[in-house]
Amino acid sequence: MIRFGLRLAVAGGREALTRLLVIAAAVAIGSGLLLTTLAGVNAVDAQLTRYASIYPHALTTGAADKLWWSTRDDYFHGEQIIRIDVAATGSTAPVPAGVPTTPGPGEYYVSPALRDLFAAQPADQLANRYPGRDLGTVGPSGLTSPDTLLAIVGGTPDSVGKLPNARQVDDLGDTPALPETTVDLILGVVAGGLLFPVLIFIGTATRLSAARREQRFAAMRLVGATPRQISLVAAVEAGLAAVVGTAVGFGLFYAFRDPLAGIPFTGMPFFPGDMSLTGGDISLVALGVPAGAALAAQISLRRVRISPLGVTRRVTPRPPRAYRLIPMALGVAVLVFAISFRPATSDGQAAVFLPGLLLIMAGLVFAGPWLTMVGARVMARYANRPATLIAARRLADNPKAGFRAISGIMLALFVTSVAVGVITTIVDERGPAPRGSIDAGTVTTVFDEKTTAAPDTLLAELRAISGVSSATAIREAPDINTGSEGGVIACADLPNAYGRCAEGASVIEVPLGLSRWEESASPATVWRAAPLTLDELRRLPVVAVVVGTDGSTAAIERTRTLLEIAYPTFWVGPNVPGDFESDFADTLRGWEQLANVIIIASLALGGCSLAVSVIGGLTERRRPFSLLRLSGAPVRVLRRVVALESAVPMLAVAAVAIGMGLLAAHLFLRAQMGYTLVAPPPRFAVIVVLGLTACLGVIASTMPLLERVTGPETARSE
Template sequence: MNLGQWARDLGMGIRFAFAGGREGWVRAVLTAVGVGLGVALLLLSTALPNALSVRHEREQARMDYSFSAETRPKADDTMVIANVDTTFREKDVRGRLVEPEGPRAPLPPGLSAYPAKGEMVVSPELKRLLASDDARLLRERLPYRIVGTIGESGLVGSRELAYFAGATGLAAHVESGRTTRLDRFGEVNPTPEPPDPVLILLNIVVIVVLLMPVAVFVAAAVRFGGERRDRRLAALRLVGADGQMARRIAAGEAMAGALLGLVLGTGFFLIGRQIAGSVEVAGVSVWPSYLNPSPALAALVAVAVPAAAVGVTLLALRGVVIEPLGVVRTAKPSRRRLWWRLLLPVAGLGLLYPMIGQGRGDGDFNQYLVVSGVLLLLVGVTALLPWLVETVVARLGAGGVAWQLAVRRLQVSSGTAARMVNGIAVAVAGAIALQMLFAGVDDQYTQDTGLDLTRAQMQVNVPDGTPLTATARRFEDTKGVRKVTALGEGYLGSSSWRTEEGPNLSTELTVGDCAALRELAKLPSCADGAVFVLDGSEYSLDGPKLAKPGTRLYIESSSSGTSKEAVWTVPAGVVKAPALKDPTGNKRGGFLMTPGALPDHLRELVSGRLYLSIDESVPDAFEYTRNTTSAVDALASTAMWSATRTSERYDSIRTGLLVGAICVLLLIGASLLVSQLEQLRDRRKLLSALVAFGTRRRTLGLSVLWQTAIPIALGLLLAAVVGITLGTVLLKMTDTPVGVDWASVLAMTGMGGAVVLLVTALSLPPLVRLMRPDGLRTE
């Protein structure tokens, strides 16, 4: 092979692309736009690992929890920080109260100075939200004066809602669980979570499924305008070029479009990078600086895309004979062979088969076999679809004029129609497989909380010593609150909690009025001053043993650590009561006590829990409740109840899939529109001729719709078969019972069909403009 000749021919093709007149550069621009969209998404994909890494580093750098078993003493280089996170209309707000204890106290990342008491430093997004008309309830909850904004280093995303507010007296709450004394920020001695083979498998499959449609679209984009290009190559044969030289020149034209696509793709990526800083998808936002592609991966894209353009063009021309007087395509082209197309998915299944039944117990899945197997199955879609379209349209019979025009066009160029649909089919097949895998393993990462949402929908935790009766009354007066069950909680032990081994016997203490205690036990009778001991607890069995009159018990708060302790003597007349399930779904044990029976010296050791039933028909009922919580005590916290709890790692993968799927769908839509416009441009004279002979525009419009609908229906059918097959194999690999969520399968195929129909609708206005007799004019 003469490399010099190759270089000259490729260079000539590049010059023809830009200096060959209007046809050449229009085709180059169309190719570049299609390739550029794919390149932009590929660059985004290469930037994602860095973005995730930087987000993680930012999160770790601002970590403000102490993992030490001992509390740090106050010093001139310490500060106290309290977690006061909240939620506003389903958006999380990261809040921290801060109090420096000396001149060398560490500054939180993103802050240049500590805010004074009554002041706060906010994120740019929170500042915009607080300035809006809809944030009145949030402004009531954050009664601080804004004195600055948090820098980028203190935020994990551009749309994050966060604030630091100055406070005093936080040291008294250091052991409460939400308040910590620190001498530096950042996680110390983090304990890494053990790798989960199933989550690793999910990660791999998500990446492959999201990137495969991009590669398919890039390969399809370099073949835009193929028929017109082939006719131009005949002219080259007329002036002396041989067949191989003509093919190399064609490859050079495609490479020109690909190189221009790299430039446009880089521009699209830089524009999208800036836009990414102002959007939020599924609660995730990033700073533009996060999206820096890996140099090695970016270089791979820069080399692979032009190389793919040359390879795909040479492959496409292998069955085309270019003669000096025209392009000869066999009048009756040889039928596509099925056997080698079936080899691709069969080989993919063969690579995945050894890992069936492996689950979690037999170590990690072989990543190379997983990637190769999934790729071959998805590539099998692109190989099988042209054969399927050709086979089906060859058997389609008579119909209306629009139908006949569409069918004849598909019979003549079924490969072009299949290429247009390939990307959608691959994306839908991968989406169906992933949906099956997520649905199958969802139970493994989603736990039932056991919370009884019919009795309460929200929980409020208030600091030790907060008067429960008065607090409950404030919530009862809050708009949208139906019912309040207020309970004080602590722990009782047979001996001091301060000893190294702790008490031999221990049990719970719950304080509440008679109505609240009846939520926990079946009480024979109740009056203020009564004391009960529960019988029938699922966990604490020591209560009846400690209920003898005169027994001295040591009380420890449920949240204050071991620095505070008091003694309580069991009185006479303690009544046994059978336990019932409380709103959290558990049967409590130990002692129940009405407020009148609680000695004054024990009140500061009882932590308050309020279980609220909310009238959700009241607008912003939860926001009113959160405002009351903040007014009761800045360190009080609320928790929304839900029936299930999902693993954070699993949830993050699912969120990543959603973000990636949205990007891929946008690419699919944009690329399909460019492809459709390119095909219409190629057929401009044919459309004009049909109109000149009296064909109705409505008929031509319907024919274009049928030309799109038939291949997409076949593509989605094939995608469903391959997707269900791949999903079944993946479920068997994870040792999970196989089940097909038909609703999800229909939803995925429906979304793919909707994208194509939308693109077809958008292409109708250009079609109408092309259907004019003056389109026959030529020079």
């Protein structure tokens, strides 16, 4: 029977060969996207693992030699630079990832992206911050991304041990860092959301011409074939196409892996090696896709196994019942429950939110035939044209087949709505500052430890930089404004743009950062006098230096470099308003990019599923359509029938999917963060409309096939 099944698949005429090639092509696209999704999840894990090596914990394994380690942040024109200071206490101390040896005092390694910046910028704006001998480049194993700006700087144990956040480590480890719970959940929903349309696409492809094969296998049953033999033949036929398609899918994945790795799906590109597949991933796709195709073929023949006469008579299946809404309602109930009873741990939250969202997705697919049937009955009630009535009756008679064509679109819109709703709300609540905010041009250095270094020479050098308008040292205020909330300065050092001193004052109280001055200051502001003399002021330790510039890149970066050389023990480098916001904005832009990827990939998969379903439906019903043409129905009426059968349920379930997606996003946000859903931006509606229009275009593109396959010769008795 296996040889017989292979013969039917490859030697059954042009129709069988075309069906085999179409199924193989569809499975190739689906399996390629499935492999890309799995590799993308592995790439994120690889990035998190290397992120953990940049911020290691202090470990105690008993090793004699340890490595002093301090990770600090610097900035260059709004881009974060990670600076790692290290010092080995002995020859057996661990070596940082990505470099051959631990750099010694006066030595450093830099990442390729930072080296490119060194070459492109004047030394006094960036490279001078890292004096000493350049030992080479940090390798990929020490970087989270090809675009990472990283410097590993050597020092002595005494000097590194005094730096902020310094620690001793004796094992850098390889445990992946745990992302924020929200990010973890979003990535999980994204992966699951992309897998569902891929699996539906593959299942739709393997069911191509299922009705005609049902009739052929039913005839074989009538001449003596057993249900087991029929199942074996069907499995061989579907499995052959799936095996060929899966092999091509692997080829497509490896052919396009490098270009895909360079796309910043999550805000930063991957290394090509990160887009890897584990043995489990390869086995899952290589064995699971053909097995799933064979299973789909057998499920499609369940009526043949029960009664071949039922197929030849084309018995109308039982209509779906309203109980199909239960899984979707349960998924909503889980998210509602999580609002009041959110687990405290990340694992507990994932155990609640992910099943709830996936249950809604599965519930939408399960409830789809019932929704299609209800919509078809409504359409039939108000039908006033033959095409509308024929389409409505056909959908009502077999709503499962009608929904199958647009199930991928439904899931795509649901996943898109959830992702866009969540990400848009987070962006709105946390409010990333635009990159233009760094044009404020005020460079602030706040010291984590007090310094008594006299800044007069430094302030003179800062004021000599072209574009610098002011340079002010803020000193610790004794017995007033205790803590790090404020300080004192000489009245003569107050820039004119920020007000004036109280009458008779020589020393005034001010906030630490000039950016905070801007929140409350204006040329008319009067600052309160401090009970200090100028001599007493000069004996106080400096807690911050604030430099006003014209906002030009050269002035800001030269100021940063000079401050870092003068005060090398900073934790966070000299910064301007917008640096921190710009860094977080990059993360949020990555999330928005991820949402765009979900939209495009999901709608593309849904469109492919729709195309395969519409073509399959035309080939399966070419004889009934031919009889309608012979009875006088114009081709334009048949075109309306095909269009209405796909377009009406697609638009109906699109509204349901978007509504359920935004509801799920709102419940997730309320439960996880306490946020209220913010309406998606207009571009979301534009993308959805364009996606649905493209799907309608897919339907329209199949219309020329209708006239070719419904000629009079097709109406002969088969």
